[in-house]
Amino acid sequence: MGLKINQELVNEQTGKALQELCPFGAISYEAGKLDINAGCKLCKMCVRKGPAGVITFEEEKQEAIINKDEYKGICVYADIEQGQTHKVTFELIGEALELAKVINHPVYVLAIGKDIDANVEEILHYGVDKVYLYEHEALKDFDTETYTNCFADFIRNVKPSSILVGATNVGRSLAPRVAARFHTGLTADCTKLEMKENTDLVQIRPAFGGNIMAQIINPDHRPQFATVRYKVFSAPNKVSEIKGTIEKVKINEEWLKSHTTVLDVEQKPKELDISESEVIVAVGRGLKSVNDLGMINELADLLNGNVACSRPMVEAGFFDSKHQIGLSGKTVKPKLIITIGISGSVQFTSGMKSSDTIIAINNDPNASIFNVANYGIVGDLYEIVPNLIKMIKEGKQNV
Numbered sequence: 589m590g591l592k593i594n595q596e597l598v599n600e601q602t603g604k605a606l607q608e609l610c611p612f613g614a615i616s617y618e619a620g621k622l623d624i625n626a627g628c629k630l631c632k633m634c635v636r637k638g639p640a641g642v643i644t645f646e647e648e649k650q651e652a653i654i655n656k657d658e659y660k661g662i663c664v665y666a667d668i669e670q671g672q673t674h675k676v677t678f679e680l681i682g683e684a685l686e687l688a689k690v691i692n693h694p695v696y697v698l699a700i701g702k703d704i705d706a707n708v709e710e711i712l713h714y715g716v717d718k719v720y721l722y723e724h725e726a727l728k729d730f731d732t733e734t735y736t737n738c739f740a741d742f743i744r745n746v747k748p749s750s751i752l753v754g755a756t757n758v759g760r761s762l763a764p765r766v767a768a769r770f771h772t773g774l775t776a777d778c779t780k781l782e783m784k785e786n787t788d789l790v791q792i793r794p795a796f797g798g799n800i801m802a803q804i805i806n807p808d809h810r811p812q813f814a815t816v817r818y819k820v821f822s823a824p825n826k827v828s829e830i831k832g833t834i835e836k837v838k839i840n841e842e843w844l845k846s847h848t849t850v851l852d853v854e855q856k857p858k859e860l861d862i863s864e865s866e867v868i869v870a871v872g873r874g875l876k877s878v879n880d881l882g883m884i885n886e887l888a889d890l891l892n893g894n895v896a897c898s899r900p901m902v903e904a905g906f907f908d909s910k911h912q913i914g915l916s917g918k919t920v921k922p923k924l925i926i927t928i929g930i931s932g933s934v935q936f937t938s939g940m941k942s943s944d945t946i947i948a949i950n951n952d953p954n955a956s957i958f959n960v961a962n963y964g965i966v967g968d969l970y971e972i973v974p975n976l977i978k979m980i981k982e983g984k985q986n987v
Contacts, residue, residue: 874929
């Protein structure tokens with residue numbers, strides 16, 4: 589694609605007009621000829637505002653690389669480690685079921701591991717059509733190479749149109765490698781997914797520091813890959829009736845060859861995970877001093893919640909990164925979140941806007957946080973928070 593100059597329409601008047609119009613000085617007119625140099629940024633102002641037809645924008649027509657009709661189904665990768673199915677798996681199943689309705693496709697789940705029959709049986713209770721199970725002693729612990737080989741076999745044989753993977757430590761390691769093997773695209777940390785009737789998956793995520801919401805499609809390749817964080821979507825209800833089936837895939841010993849060997853697996857000590865919190869008190873740069881965190885902690889304790897923060901508070905050294913909400917932090921979906929002194933940039937709100945109830949406290953009535961809040965309080969946090977603590981204490985005493 590690019591700009592095309594129709595020289596037959598060029599004259600002194602149109603040439604000079606276009607030369608003056610270009611904000612980058614990329615258009616020149618000399619000896620009756622118009623030219624565009626490497627300074628062009630493809631802003632297309634010359635097309636939109638220049639003399640009609642002199643410069644046009646032409647997109648290169650590509651022949652379809654794949655036959656989309658050969659690919660059918662939406663697959664969710666089951667993130668199973670140490671006998672536990674990560675909850676993001678069920679959330680992605682819920683989203684896959686909704687996307688599949690648009691194109692009347694089945695929903696598959698890919699499970700890889702050892703002794704995970706119970707996990708697979710549970711997955712069937714969430715409405716999927718089929719679970720493909722790759723089970724072997726050598727697959728007991730996650731290994732990027734062996735898991736990629738099994739994943740690749742699944743894609744070659746089943747040919748799913750779209751694949752959803754949780755943005756966990758395993759998912760972030762596995763999905764890019766599989767996508768690269770099939771020379772297809774992958775959109776990371778999607779916050780929203782939509783399905784077109786032609787089976788193109790619209791993958792939506794913040795871009796340019798959260799200043800825009802990018803809509804990304806992969807029309808010329810299959811399968812389409814997207815990773816999604818935990819707590820972005822909602823899991824479907826678990827049902828007693830099972831409609832799906834399990835297909836145990838025969839393992840080829842060649843798939844189990846790897847350049848690494850897992851010697852042992854050690855569980856990390858359990859740390860605070862604000863993604864699991866049902867009540868969160870989040871504080872931002874409106875807090876003047878680290879010494880003022882006492883009242884924030886007290887409010888969180890009274891509500892049986894956890895304290896979180898926006899990115900500037902981590903950069904200022906008030907908190908470590910495990911407390912951070914946002915694109916570069918955690919995605920949360922509590923029953924209640926109270927934001928205190930947080931302006932509400934897209935970077936932050938993308939990580940908490942799905943919360944059941946949002947209460948915002950800010951002294952700026954035009955703060956962006958009020959656009960996503962259910963309830964807003966305009967005022968000085970140093971007056972509001974102590975009064976809020978006092979009211980909660982009095983309420984508990986009267987119960």
